Amino acid sequence: MLRVKQTNKFEGTVRVPGDKSISHRAVMFGALANGTTEIEGFLPGADCLSTIACFRSMGIEIEQQEDRVTVRGKGWYGLQEPVSRLDVGNSGTTIRLMSGILATQPFHAVMEGDESIAKRPMRRVVAPLRQMGAKIDGRREGEFTPLSIRGGELQGIAYTSPVASAQVKSAILLAGLQAKGETTVTEPHLSRDHTERMLQAFGVRVERDGCTVKVQGGQELQARSIQVPGDISSAAFLIAAVMVVPGSSLLIENVGINPTRTGIIDVVQQMGGKLELLNERVVNEEPVADLLVTHSELKGIEIAGDLIPRLIDEIPVIAVMATQASGRTVIRDAEELKVKETDRIATVVGQLRKFGATVTPTEDGMIIEGKTALSGATIDSMGDHRIGMAMAIAGLAASGETVIENDEAIAVSFPGFASLLEQISH
Known part of the structure; x- marks a missing residue:
């Protein structure tokens, strides 16, 4: 736990x-x-x-x-x-x-x-x-x-x-x-x-x-050296932590900023969050940058359409940020959430409600009302790494203690998640 x-x-x-x-x-x-x-x-x-x-x-x-x-x-x-x-x-x-x-x-x-x-x-x-x-x-x-x-x-x-x-x-x-x-x-x-x-x-x-x-058949691959950048889907949890904890600021180095993955950056900036890209470069055909993130007062927005495929894995933690934003956040066109490790629409709504959040599920997403005072809760990751981490971030914004059960799922994508949070907290 x-x-x-x-x-x-x-x-x-x-x-x-x-x-x-x-x-x-x-x-x-x-x-x-x-x-x-x-x-x-x-x-x-x-x-x-x-x-x-x-x-x-x-x-x-x-x-x-x-x-x-x-x-x-x-x-x-x-x-x-x-x-x-x-x-x-x-x-x-x-x-x-x-x-x-x-x-x-x-x-x-x-x-x-x-x-x-x-x-x-x-x-x-x-x-x-x-x-x-x-x-x-x-x-x-x-x-x-x-x-x-x-x-x-x-x-x-x-x-x-x-x-x-x-x-x-x-x-x-x-x-x-x-x-x-x-x-x-x-x-x-x-x-x-x-x-x-x-x-x-x-x-x-x-x-x-x-x-x-389009590709032509009969092509061979030639070996080469690959440098893997940091995962923006993992960085999203640290970005959210900064946004829900006043006074926070982090420099997250060497993060992949592939444009098909940067929906989280767009959403944070649209919500009023301060997020700057520094030292932009290209490594193995992939764009990379350092992210400077500073705590900001967020506002609710609508997230839908072409943006959804660019942040589908980040929606659980975006929902957490939305509970701490002023006004209403609406997430639409996200039916794909139903066929992830869990039905992430039902799971996110159910787990956030345990904190006292006002979240309504819809057929293709959810509606989150903010800003809401959250209270610590006992949460089940349901074996889904992104649910486990998203609810841990909610726990940072909640009064009292939050317990994440089945937290071993987090190691699927972010080994050392808990120890890193401890390392950067003050």
Whole structure:
């Protein structure tokens, strides 16, 4: 259990763990590349370690020491048929991106994960991969795990995705790299583009036009060194901590500011928060900066439309900030929250109400009334790392003590979260 109390203020200079999305992809692409890929700043969280374990099960030599990883790639067809099921743990990124990779392989593999993964929708990836020629089966005709994949010769497709999902897009593009002809993916809104950027870093030709991405089949990846920036989704919790604790100021160094991920920055600034980008630069095709965050009085706003895919993982902690903003905050167009590690609409609303917050769920989001005085509560993370951390931040703004049960889930994306909060509190 994690115990949290009000603190006087946060201040100092900190770094957050490496970006989860980029860490996953660095290992995957390194395994498929020709040569040895060195990764610095890797996130040694449970999800990313699941990706390493899966590729080791397919014969890839991977050395990992904290945030430094060496992947000895064997080329696209150097993977071996696994002798047992591939366990993705709690990682949706692992299972969905690996579906695209396994669809190209001349062998059979079965993937499964934990109870949370067993409830998450897979047909959004399975359907387009089947169109390309992969043989995939699973519970309820491929809607749920375990997934059985027999790869082989694929045909490129032009796919219009009904959802803006980086995982869906990435699975199709990865399969497309070994399919005959051209593969295109068009989304309703632009989702995270870490896959496209990193493929280019590994020497792959990727064409982008608005919400459409295109690759040609038959392309190889070449190994390279990757520096993983800090994860903006993890930085979001520290940003929120500064905003809910008066007198706070933090410099968060080396944070990825990929424009498909910076919705949290836009929202904080729209709410009246002081957040400056310093020392902007580009590393491995990814934009990076230091964030200077200063406590500010926030006001409620409306969050909807194209902004949602750029901050979908940050909505739980945005809801916490909204309880401390003056006026009403409305979150719309966020149905995707229902198919995360938990139904995050129901979970955020239920847990925030325990603090005394006034939050109303809607079909596609929630309405938060502020500014509300919060009281310490006993919270269940429900096995969802972002819920656990978001409610810990709420505890910083609440009177009395807050207890986060099942706090071990936090290690999925932010190992050392509690000790870092302690380190910067005064």
